[in-house]
Amino acid sequence: MKRITGGIASAALLAGMGFAQTAHAQDQLAWSIGTLGAPGVIDTPTAESFRDGELVASVSGYSDSQRANFSFQMFPRLTATVRFSREKGLGVGGDTLKDRSFDLHLQLLKEQGWRPAFAVGLRDMFDNGFYASEYLVASKTITPRLRASVGWGWGRLGSGGSGGGTRPAPSRSGGLNSDTWFKGPSAPFASVIWQVSDKIALKAEYSDDDYAAETAANGFDNKTPLNFGVDYKINNIASVSGYLLHGSKVGFQFNIALDPRQPAAPSGLERAPIPVAPRPSRASNPQAYATDWAQDPTAQPAIQKSIGDALQKDGQVLEAMKLTPTSVDLRISNETYRANPQAIGHAARIASRALPASVETIKVTLMERGMPASTTVLKRSDIERLENGPSTQIAAVAKIGESERGNAGFVTTPGVYPRLMWGIAPYLELSPFDPANDLHADLGVTLSGRYELAPGLVIAGALRQKAIGNLDTNPKTSTSTVQHVRSDIYEYQRHGDLTIPYLTIASYGRPANDVYSRVTVGLLERMYGGVSGELLWKPVDSRLALGAEVNLVKQRDFDQRFSFRNYSTATAFVSAYYDFGNGLTGELDVGRYLARDFGATISLDREMANGWKVGAWATMTDMSGSDFGPGKFDKGIRLTIPLGYATGMPSLKSFSTMLRPYVGDGGARVNVDGRLYEALDGSQQGGLYRDWGRFWR
Amino acid sequence: MSQAPLRALALIAALGACSHDSAGIQEKKSGGVKMVTSALGQVLPGKKKAAAAAPQDPNALAAAALQSLQGPVIMVTFEASKAATVAAMRGQNGTMRTYQTPDQRAFVLRGGLLAGTRGFGRDLMSADTTAAGALIRAAKAGTAPRVYRYLDGDGEERPLPVSCTITPGDMVQQGPVSARQVAEHCEGSGVRLDMSYLVAGGTILASRQWVGPALGYVAIQQLRN
Numbered sequence: 001m002k003r004i005t006g007g008i009a010s011a012a013l014l015a016g017m018g019f020a021q022t023a024h025a026q027d028q029l030a031w032s033i034g035t036l037g038a039p040g041v042i043d044t045p046t047a048e049s050f051r052d053g054e055l056v057a058s059v060s061g062y063s064d065s066q067r068a069n070f071s072f073q074m075f076p077r078l079t080a081t082v083r084f085s086r087e088k089g090l091g092v093g094g095d096t097l098k099d100r101s102f103d104l105h106l107q108l109l110k111e112q113g114w115r116p117a118f119a120v121g122l123r124d125m126f127d128n129g130f131y132a133s134e135y136l137v138a139s140k141t142i143t144p145r146l147r148a149s150v151g152w153g154w155g156r157l158g159s160g161g162s163g164g165g166t167r168p169a170p171s172r173s174g175g176l177n178s179d180t181w182f183k184g185p186s187a188p189f190a191s192v193i194w195q196v197s198d199k200i201a202l203k204a205e206y207s208d209d210d211y212a213a214e215t216a217a218n219g220f221d222n223k224t225p226l227n228f229g230v231d232y233k234i235n236n237i238a239s240v241s242g243y244l245l246h247g248s249k250v251g252f253q254f255n256i257a258l259d260p261r262q263p264a265a266p267s268g269l270e271r272a273p274i275p276v277a278p279r280p281s282r283a284s285n286p287q288a289y290a291t292d293w294a295q296d297p298t299a300q301p302a303i304q305k306s307i308g309d310a311l312q313k314d315g316q317v318l319e320a321m322k323l324t325p326t327s328v329d330l331r332i333s334n335e336t337y338r339a340n341p342q343a344i345g346h347a348a349r350i351a352s353r354a355l356p357a358s359v360e361t362i363k364v365t366l367m368e369r370g371m372p373a374s375t376t377v378l379k380r381s382d383i384e385r386l387e388n389g390p391s392t393q394i395a396a397v398a399k400i401g402e403s404e405r406g407n408a409g410f411v412t413t414p415g416v417y418p419r420l421m422w423g424i425a426p427y428l429e430l431s432p433f434d435p436a437n438d439l440h441a442d443l444g445v446t447l448s449g450r451y452e453l454a455p456g457l458v459i460a461g462a463l464r465q466k467a468i469g470n471l472d473t474n475p476k477t478s479t480s481t482v483q484h485v486r487s488d489i490y491e492y493q494r495h496g497d498l499t500i501p502y503l504t505i506a507s508y509g510r511p512a513n514d515v516y517s518r519v520t521v522g523l524l525e526r527m528y529g530g531v532s533g534e535l536l537w538k539p540v541d542s543r544l545a546l547g548a549e550v551n552l553v554k555q556r557d558f559d560q561r562f563s564f565r566n567y568s569t570a571t572a573f574v575s576a577y578y579d580f581g582n583g584l585t586g587e588l589d590v591g592r593y594l595a596r597d598f599g600a601t602i603s604l605d606r607e608m609a610n611g612w613k614v615g616a617w618a619t620m621t622d623m624s625g626s627d628f629g630p631g632k633f634d635k636g637i638r639l640t641i642p643l644g645y646a647t648g649m650p651s652l653k654s655f656s657t658m659l660r661p662y663v664g665d666g667g668a669r670v671n672v673d674g675r676l677y678e679a680l681d682g683s684q685q686g687g688l689y690r691d692w693g694r695f696w697r
Numbered sequence: 698m699s700q701a702p703l704r705a706l707a708l709i710a711a712l713g714a715c716s717h718d719s720a721g722i723q724e725k726k727s728g729g730v731k732m733v734t735s736a737l738g739q740v741l742p743g744k745k746k747a748a749a750a751a752p753q754d755p756n757a758l759a760a761a762a763l764q765s766l767q768g769p770v771i772m773v774t775f776e777a778s779k780a781a782t783v784a785a786m787r788g789q790n791g792t793m794r795t796y797q798t799p800d801q802r803a804f805v806l807r808g809g810l811l812a813g814t815r816g817f818g819r820d821l822m823s824a825d826t827t828a829a830g831a832l833i834r835a836a837k838a839g840t841a842p843r844v845y846r847y848l849d850g851d852g853e854e855r856p857l858p859v860s861c862t863i864t865p866g867d868m869v870q871q872g873p874v875s876a877r878q879v880a881e882h883c884e885g886s887g888v889r890l891d892m893s894y895l896v897a898g899g900t901i902l903a904s905r906q907w908v909g910p911a912l913g914y915v916a917i918q919q920l921r922n
Contacts, residue, residue: 261850265818272803272815275788275795317720335722339852387790388805388813389823390846391854416720423716609852648818693854696822697815 037069041191047119047139062251064088079105089217116140129170133157160208161187223247260612265648291325320410327361339691370456372403373683422449442469461503466496485594499560536676547575597621611642619667631662809901819911859885
């Protein structure tokens with residue numbers, strides 16, 4: 001069986017549990033965040049790293065320069081940084097340069113004994129490369145409060161140095177500037193950080209960045225290669241810094257570091273589960289195990305009502321139940337707990353209180369969009385025996401497998417279908433990031449509704465009304481030279497009056513063993529309407545899943561009501577999904593995209609058991625880089641933070657965001673709600689084992 | 698800004714977010730609002746949640762609980778916060794008893810030894826207490842391993858094994874019954890724990906037990922067994 005729990009508790013656990021953190025020197029967790037948002041002193045980098053998975057947002061700058069950095073520790077040794085910046089006087093014709101840039105920082109070796117930690121980094125790898133530099137750096141913890149670093153830098157970090165000839169000019173075409181890396185003049189740099197107290201750190205560095213562009217444009221006075229700074233830690237999340245740059249400028253920085261491993265309440269603040277009610281022993285009371293109750297026609301409805309009511313109080317829906325004298329199959333829709341094992345554990349305990357003693361087998365079937373997604377088979381005696389024990393023990397005796405597909409023998413719980421849900425919520429919409437333009441935004445209200453006629457048959461729609469905003473005055477228009485399949489976003493955003501973001505009818509089903517299906521018809525998303533169909537082969541216990549999808553769509557009018565524009569197309573994909581374990585999932589989609597271009601999308605997502613999810617994707621198609629426009633191809637990163645991380649309360653809700661630096665018309669897909677893999681992922685073996693520690697929660 | 702957008706803004710603010718579900722499940726409040734306010738609360742310095750209700754007089758609490766609750770009742774006092782709560786038995790499974798507080802949190806005791814908590818945020822998920830429990834209830838000297846288990850920040854269950862030495866102490870008169878003091882000292886996994894029990898006739902009447910790194914020690918008193 002797959003490993004489902006972590007190793008022995010250690011300092012890291014104790015830190016997560018509220019003990020003071022005494023980091024091992026070997027880990028070299030960053031003491032300081034540089035002005036470019038990665039582990040560093042001021043302008044120079046260190047060989048430190050952030051905590052695995054940590055998300056660090058920082059704003060830094062001085063009078064002529066402002067930077068917003070978002071760094072993410074993608075893997076224990078790899079830090080990625082995305083930056084939005086404004087530099088006065090450095091743009092075309094002396095305008096302010098509004099730029100975005102991307103860095104990678106890789107820790108090659110950890111600190112060990114006498115050996116310092118080593119790291120290599122690439123700053124501002126794409127496009128005009130204003131901050132572009134490359135470095136090798138070593139950092140050593142000299143005393144528990146003093147850490148020193150030395151390194152060698154190229155590009156800006158070596159711009160005051162000599163040798164190496166002339167550095168090639170960056171490509172400025174949006175692509176990687178790999179032919180400039182580690183070329184041109186280079187110079188050493190060095191730094192020290194002294195943690196005076198738990199709150200305050202002093203830092204100093206020698207940096208041979210000549211600030212030539214700033215000197216030429218704004219009269220930056222580069223008096224000395226020495227920079228000095230001070231950090232003040234406000235709390236575990238926030239800190240501020242001040243620094244003196246080359247004896248000339250005073251800068252400030254504000255940092256927020258979110259560690260996904262420090263949720264508000266790891267085990268949750270929700271109320272305690274209902275305890276198991278054990279049966280009398282068969283020896284002492286054989287009469288209790290009789291099965292004559294099954295002859296009583298009122299027994300099944302009474303039991304189903306009792307379990308259904310208890311589950312409803314627990315935030316779950318008992319969709320249907322199949323009861324025999326010795327077994328029960330509960331089809332539940334978990335609508336509260338992010339971790340499905342918690343929902344299964346609750347259902348099993350509730351069942352132990354309502355079922356006659358002769359029912360020994362308790363099956364819990366998770367329903368996703370009306371489809372039975374997996375069945376966990378538990379022996380009632382195991383539930384009684386192992387209650388509140390280690391989750392590994394119950395995992396060893398629980399069998400997770402394919403569900404019964406048909407409805408034979410199942411009794412639908414009265415009153416669940418048809419089911420109507422509606423909600424009103426405010427929305428905020430922003431214009432896509434554009435360095436040359438100001439940000440535009442709309443604020444308004446969305447009314448959304450969902451009518452479930454039967455399990456797996458759903459009508460869903462939404463209506464939007466803008467209340468205030470200036471998206472309609474955004475002067476930007478698409479300059480794409482190919483079919484505007486996505487780049488007309490500005491035209492769609494200009495219309496905020498009573499739009500219909502989506503209106504669909506969808507049918508989900510189980511056509512064969514291990515196979516799931518979806519058909520969606522209607523206004524699929526704000527830009528496209530039509531028909532979308534999908535098939536997914538995903539055995540409950542398989543790491544591999546295969547899918548196929550076909551969409552026949554027509555582009556919607558900009559007013560986003562019922563009319564269409566004169567472009568229709570068919571897109572089709574075959575997909576392979578693979579669960580690598582430890583929450584890492586890869587996906588490969590190959591097919592035809594919206595602009596009739598052919599190609600493939602590769603994505604990699606990493607999900608922690610507490611629900612944090614980070615991923616990246618890239619799409620390459622036969623559309624040329626110049627047709628795509630800036631950025632050359634579609635790529636981006638996405639982040640999901642579960643609501644429960646911040647509140648400690650169970651919830652399926654989460655906050656998701658996506659950073660897509662360049663929106664083009666190549667490699668674009670229709671956004672359809674309810675794609676099968678996402679719908680099923682948490683309910684099958686991989687997802688269940690990941691969250692299994694919450695079974696008795 | 699003209700009047701109309703202002704009014705619209707006011708309407709949005711008033712609506713906040715609301716929802717309806719014919720099956721009565723879906724949450725009513727907006728998740729986004731909760732997340733933002735909670736995140737701000739964590740980031741902004743000095744803005745701390747109001748302190749928990751002032752500690753009540755434990756004797757009054759115990760008397761009221763015994764009157765209003767049926768069956769076994771315990772009183773639990775968190776050492777760090779001095780917060781006291783009563784809990785009534787909600788379930789019994791062999792020697793394991795689940796006691797629930799009025800605000801629906803729970804303490805799980807196995808033969809009087811703390812084997813779990815629920816609803817406190819950094820709960821003890823489970824604990825192996827069998828060997829230590831046998832020595833303590835018999836007031837016998839000896840050593841026993843214990844394993845505590847917690848959900849870590851990742852959401853994974855992690856064991857915290859310790860090794861415990863149990864030392865019986867003096868007899869004390871507890872009202873009409875005479876009870877023996879038993880001390881337990883545990884070490885391992887970077888923690889050192891000191892727990893103590895008052896045992897009479899194989900039953901733990903009162904104890905000081907460790908919940909976990911975040912919740913610290915609790916005093917548990919068996920008000921009615």
